[in-house]
Amino acid sequence: MEHTSRALVLALALCLAVLITPGAAHDQPPRSESPPSFPIDLEKCWSSLFNVHGCVLELFQSVFSGKFGHVGTACCKAFSTIDANCWPHMFPLNPFFPPLLKDNCANLVPNLP
Numbered sequence: 001m002e003h004t005s006r007a008l009v010l011a012l013a014l015c016l017a018v019l020i021t022p023g024a025a026h027d028q029p030p031r032s033e034s035p036p037s038f039p040i041d042l043e044k045c046w047s048s049l050f051n052v053h054g055c056v057l058e059l060f061q062s063v064f065s066g067k068f069g070h071v072g073t074a075c076c077k078a079f080s081t082i083d084a085n086c087w088p089h090m091f092p093l094n095p096f097f098p099p100l101l102k103d104n105c106a107n108l109v110p111n112l113p
Contacts (some may be wrong), residue, residue, distance in 0.1 A: 045086030048078045055079075063097055068104040076105035 049055045055075035062070050071079075079101060082090075087098035 040086060040089045042086070042089055045082060045090050048081045049075070052078045059101070062101065063091070063094055068101060071101065071104065071108070073109050076101075076109045079105060080109075 046056075049059065052074045055072075055078055058070045058072060058075050059079070062068050084098075088095060091097045
């Protein structure tokens with residue numbers, strides 16, 4: 001039971017660490033200088049991963065270990081549904097992770113989009 005609660009706390013801490021970028025609120029340019037753009041809805045980006053039991057934990061284990069053996073078929077399918085525009089916002093500290101995972105998932109689950 002203690003191991004499960006530690007894993008849950010670790011997963012939550014990692015989620016917060018990835019989702020929160022330091023100083024982001026203070027680094028925004030004045031409204032008149034920034035080009036019009038559509039904000040990324042991080043909740044929508046992460047939603048498909050949170051809907052697959054254990055997927056977020058599998059991804060964080062892969063991010064920090066550099067090994068993709070933790071990512072299962074269901075998680076790969078969920079990851080393949082994420083818009084590529086979400087990836088830089090979901091994994092700001094490791095921009096190479098999404099393309100590497102996509103390649104690994106293509107080997108694991110053929111015919112992914």
